Amino acid sequence: MDQHDYPLPAPVRGVPQLVAAPQGRRSGPAVRCSGVTRGASGACRSLRLTPGPGRRQAGAMITEGTPASGPRDERVDPHLGTIVHVVGSRQARPNLPSSGCPFCPGGLEAPDPYDVRWFRNRWPAMPGDRCEVVLYTSEHEATFWSLGVPGVRKVIDLWAERSIELGRRDDVEFVLVFENRGPEVGATIAHPHGQIYAYDHVPERPRRIFAAGWQPDPNPGDRAVAACGGWQAYVPHAPTYPVALTLAPRERVPNLAALTEQGRDDLAGLLVDVFERLDTLHGRALPYMMWLMQAPTGGEWVEPWFQIEIVSPWRSAGVPRFIAAAEVACGEFFNPVIPEVLAEQLRGLAP
Template sequence: MKRTCITLADGRELIYFDERDDAVRASVDGRQLPAQAPPAQLRWDPLTEEWVAVAAHRQGRIFLPPSHECPLCPSTAAFLTEVPADDYDVVVFENRFPSFAGETGRCEVVCFSPDHAASFKDLTAQRVGTVLEAFTDRTAELSQLASVQQVFCFENRGEEIGVTLHHPHGQIYAYPYVTPTTQRYLQACERAGKNLYAEVVARERGGERVVAGNEFWTAFIPYAARWPYEIHVTPHRQVADLTELTDAERQACAPLWLEVIQRLDGLFGMAMPYVAAWHQAPVKQGRDLCWLHLRIHSIRRAPGKLKYLAGSESAMGAWVNDVAPEQAAAALRDVAL
């Protein structure tokens, strides 16, 4: 893999991750862009003890443009985009409308393919491996920033989830604090005096809620899944984040990650809206208590039916799942690939 870094017209960083070592990246961003937006404000809520980022500039971000105006496609003579080149494999760049920037962290966009009409399930296992390499590279580099406390790599797919661009892409948030989900997990581990996710992995491997697996990874639906279809893809040994995986583990992850997405899409014969989220340890604390894993969940519970976060979930944080995890795992295993 070849890594090439350039600077966009407004000073943001862009990195090409090419599968060919002889790739040449000489294109220059010819756009006239306004100055970068100021960083978001971080505000502390004493009632929930959580940080809230107020990023008013994000109101102006591009919303579901027509395909010929997609800012994530390669540039053409008729339309210059965020990617100056006329083709690419995987590309990462600083978000033009970030939730976090400067002293409040960083946000990046990761484009998986130059094909606007593609989806993650259409990628080759090699390309998924390149995406994983890009996520790993960015986790390592962003973790070195003084303001960053946790790095979060993820993909949102589907208008039902809230995506604003259809082009196949993910994002990376480098937070200036440890996220509430991770904080609650670490507090539970500290009370128990052990790595609780290790017990989850030991319980689920080989059980009735397993969806798929290989020598290094297992994909399963947890016993207490919150979402109708919630899949954890986890390595068989404890590592804190993507940077601690071996080459063999990364290579084995790519086809399994791809298979899980293909099974989701095959479940009802339609593109499933989902969030695919890499849960990584914080940069500076609790690394021995965290177990890297990918959580993929869909809000679709049946054809034509979505799982809405209504009163109980939204107001009280009290979850009710409409699909038994055992039933969901069996349905996913039965999908013909």
């Protein structure tokens, strides 16, 4: 269930690294709205250039301990500012289940029948009950797209419910919903599932995205892949990974909680569509990573635009594209797959 980490591009030279200005904590979710509206409550945000709530200073180290999670050792590289969570307790976790699937009904984490289910991670990467697992279905052999729109809608609703609940906490600034599918990207259990991490700060990459005022490409042209109602999917202009998709609503919305009922249905339809295309691309199940970039739950930010990113390390069937030394060293990447060609291939695989 581990997140498979790849290096991220370094900050752009000359661009200030903006962070959230601290404000009073809210007792509810970051945004509540009955529709997809620009300028929804809590959406107009301001930025500042100094460290915000939960932000680590370079060279800092925090050590905590709880019986459940073991010691917490969070370090910051004094030169690059990179945050590293040293979690020695996770070395003791099993890589694969010893017998049976713990996520199937009757298993360790699912003693009763269920449609969707969440529980706290037994091997958390962060302390304080801030790491959760979300089970998409009780069917072990299912894929995300085989759940159909009704099944995926249940997953979306649970994502939203947990995002709201975690976002209410005073020690949470950013909620990340994500999934790793396949051992190639670090998944240790094949049963369809994802995870949620609730950070006590806004991590570097999301902060840079929000500070830059990210918006979806209004005209992706030959990089467009699919659309469903108010949602679109396209290959980004400069993807780091050989397979990469961005999913975004056509109208600005900050997070899952702010989506209308129709917006959630449209998102479910698009997820079913694109995941079926991805599994058809190479004629076998594609290993992938997916994450939901929702608005921070604390501080004040420029009005964000919710997006979902899906990437895969495969450059062809069963052939991974490794991030190599020059890329790690310099933060510049060499992608062997032409984005427009990938989009054309995916468009031709309409379900």
